[in-house]
Amino acid sequence: MPGVRDVIPAPFAPGGSVDVSPPPAPAPPAPETPKEGEAWPCCSAVCFAAAPAGMGAAEGWLRGILAREGMESVMPDDGGGTVAGTWSCRISHDLSPFARHLLNIPKAPPAPSQNHHDLPSFFAYAKQTALPESTTTYVGTKYEYTVQSTLRRFAFDLERIGGRDDAGIDLVGTWHVPGRELAPFRVIVQCKALKTKLGPNLVRELEGAFRHSPVGWRTSDKVAILVSPREATKGVRDTLTRSSYPLFWMMxxxxxxxxxxxxxxxxxxxxxxxxxxxxxxxxxxxxxxxPRPDVVLTWDGNDIPDMDCVENRISQKEADWLSAWECQDLPEAQKYELLSILENSYPEMAREILHGGVVEDFDAKKAQILLHLKDKFKS
Structure with a gap:
């Protein structure tokens, strides 16, 4: 469809009165905590949890947002332990380095801080360093991690970056939409935690970030997203429509x-x-x-499996791939060497196996490659 595709929730719908009465059905219950060893559900449920008595404002706020995404948090106590009765946080980047290499997912540039990597670790760091909640650093960092957490629900795998040459990019990662779980789109994200009105200049800034993406994100299969707590103005919409780049605006x-x-x-x-x-x-x-109206992304009218589900599928694909070579127990160095030999000898074979394709003369090629691997590592 030409122009800009969007959804305008009832509170922002132009003209006339809009009935925002909720449907009579009750909201879905929060998911039960999985027992140890059980798989997590593939799709996040929309749910909320109240903050326990005595929990601070930041911790209570975090509990609410993670519960919304079907997760809860592990919050450190003063002794470095965890608050009793909470679940572990699922924002953990569960894909193994080898799986990322197998899928050709690039490594993100260095993070701006080694002290935190998600909401729980940032809140712990802010508490430890007595970082005032009113500072620009606190507000901006908290918002970036909030975006990271929320978009996981729609199969975004994002990491926070920053630095002198970041082109204004706050998050980079991949988007594993249905059918592209193993060949995801690249994504760059700018977060603008501003209360002031945002104009078309920010769309032009996003275009600049698209053009100057970091190494690994310089591809045509890429989208750029600007996330803000403000609604898009008419000027923003018009500039977005005219852009020659694939761009999103999210409120x-x-x-x-x-x-x-x-x-x-x-x-x-x-x-x-x-x-x-x-x-x-x-x-x-x-x-x-x-009940308040919130927006969700869908695919062909269905919920998009969340990043937890995608990670589970990729991990299974990784295991199946190694099993095809009877190399499940190989040390990491030998796994990488196997993939290197395979890519040098039969470049398409690694991907064909990953995607379940039929490889001609597989047994003969397999024996040849494994012999090469054995010779490489024999003492």
């Missing part, structure tokens, strides 16, 4: 609630035409307020 509140998603026709030309949006109603815990 996300400070607690991670997604309120508006817009994208231009260049996004659909990449193969993302099945992408859609729906407005759903969620309860606000411990209030008498009516």
């Amino acid at each position: 996300m509140e400070g607690d991670g609630a997604l309120k508006q998603v817009l994208w231009n026709s260049k996004v659909e030309e990449l193969g993302l035409a099945p992408l859609g949006v729906e407005t759903r109603y969620t309860r606000v815990v411990d209030t008498d307020d009516r």
Whole structure:
């Protein structure tokens, strides 16, 4: 569809009155905590949890946002342990380095801080260093990690970056939409935690970030996203429509609630035409307020499997790939060497096995490659 595709929740719909009464069905219950060794559910449920008595504002806020995504957090106590009764946080980048190499997923540039990598670790760091919540650093970093956490629900795997030559990019990563779980789109994200009105200049800044993406993200299979707590203005919409790059605008509140998603026709030309949006109603815990409308991304009208589900699938694919070579127990160095030999000898074979293709003369090629590997590492 030409122009800008978007969803405008009822509170922002132009003209006339809009009925925002919630449907009569109750909100879905929070998922049960998996027992040790059990798989996590593939799709995040929309749910909320109240902060336990005595929990600080930041910790309570984190509990709410992670519960929304079907997760809860491990918050450090003063002694370096964890608050009793919480689950472990799932923002853990579970893909192994070898799986990332197998899928040709690039390594992100260095993070701006070695002291934190997600919301729980940032809150722990801020508490330890007495970082005031009113500072630009606190507000901006918290918002970036909130975006990282929320977008995992829609199969985004993002890492925070920063530095002198970051071109204004805050997060980089991959987007594993259905059908592209093993060959994901590259993604760059700018986060603007600003309360002021945002203009078309920010779209032009996003275009600049697209052109100056870091190594590993300089590909045509890439989208750029600007996330802000502000609604897109008409000027923003017009500039987005005219852009020659595949761009998104997302309105996300400070607690991670997604309120508006817009994208231009260049996004659909990449193969993302099945992408859609729906407005759903969620309860606000411990209030008498009516359920509020939030936005979710869909694929062909269905929920997008979240990043936990994608990671589980990729991990299984990695195991199947190694099993095909009878190399499940190889040390990491030998796994990489096997892949290197394979890519040098039969460049397409590694991907064909990964995607379940039929390889001609597989047994003969397998014996040859494993013999080469054995010779390489024999003492």
